[in-house]
Amino acid sequence: MKKLKLFCFPYAGGSSIVYEKWRKLLTPSIELIPIEYPGRGRRFASPICDNINEVVEDAFQSIKTHLDGTSFSFFGHSMGTLIAYELSHKLKQLDCPTPIHIFFSGRLAPHLKSPYKAFHILSDVEFKEELLKLGGTPLEALENKMWMSIFLPILRSDFKAVESYSYSKKDDILDCEFTILYGDDDYLINDNIYEWQIHTRNKCTFLNFTGGHFFIDEHTAKIVNTINKTLISKL
Numbered sequence: 001m002k003k004l005k006l007f008c009f010p011y012a013g014g015s016s017i018v019y020e021k022w023r024k025l026l027t028p029s030i031e032l033i034p035i036e037y038p039g040r041g042r043r044f045a046s047p048i049c050d051n052i053n054e055v056v057e058d059a060f061q062s063i064k065t066h067l068d069g070t071s072f073s074f075f076g077h078s079m080g081t082l083i084a085y086e087l088s089h090k091l092k093q094l095d096c097p098t099p100i101h102i103f104f105s106g107r108l109a110p111h112l113k114s115p116y117k118a119f120h121i122l123s124d125v126e127f128k129e130e131l132l133k134l135g136g137t138p139l140e141a142l143e144n145k146m147w148m149s150i151f152l153p154i155l156r157s158d159f160k161a162v163e164s165y166s167y168s169k170k171d172d173i174l175d176c177e178f179t180i181l182y183g184d185d186d187y188l189i190n191d192n193i194y195e196w197q198i199h200t201r202n203k204c205t206f207l208n209f210t211g212g213h214f215f216i217d218e219h220t221a222k223i224v225n226t227i228n229k230t231l232i233s234k235l
Contacts, residue, residue, distance in 0.1 A: 002235045004100075005072040006227065007063055008034045009080030009087075011106070011136070011214075012158035013151060015041035019075075025224040030231055031070075035062055035083075039154055050157040052165045056086045063087075067097055073231055075103040077216055079162050085110050085199070089170055098176065100234050103227065105181040106213055107188070109195045111167045114188065120159040124152065131155070134188075136214040178204040179230060181223065183215035 008019040016034035039048035076084035197204040
């Protein structure tokens with residue numbers, strides 16, 4: 001049986017554990033490889049990065065030992081979409097193998113500027129309010145002083161990395177097919193979601209789900225099923 005690797009990139013504040021529940025839902029021919037950013041999970045002792053380019057370089061170091069000739073795909077949600085996008089271009093520039101398919105979730109195309117205020121410069125109170133509005137972080141966690149003392153610096157660093165990201169036009173666009181996933185009620189998404197199409201020469205499929213920014217938590221089975229169907233057809 002042919003195999004395929006699926007590298008998954010977490011959202012801001014997330015760790016590789018957010019994708020672990022996918023493992024039992026993926027078809028056996030797809031190997032799940034969730035990427036761990038510095039400063040969390042099993043890499044908690046590593047210095048946190050607050051720059052997208054640094055995170056991309058770190059992600060490259062994480063995946064390069066897995067590039068053994070097996071076909072692979074990327075999935076990124078929110079901040080993870082930027083990592084997946086920039087890493088795909090880095091691989092292309094280095095003449096390394098590139099993804100056969102990329103799933104971009106919960107974010108507008110990289111060339112589009114967010115119309116919303118920068119979260120990472122807000123006071124702790126304002127920052128927590130915005131996190132609550134965005135979803136994905138339980139109220140009890142935001143009210144837990146010990147939890148916030150550990151994770152607030154991680155969240156701020158991740159938001160700084162995303163919000164200070166500066167898109168630079170690429171010399172070449174990507175060749176693989178894209179699947180774009182987004183929530184109907186995600187206030188960070190608007191009609192410009194379709195501009196993802198300009199970043200590939202290939203087909204770009206758009207899938208909307210009920211829910212807000214963290215619709216992926218509510219539709220895990222449906223999303224993994226989409227991944228299975230999409231990638232099995234490429235084996």
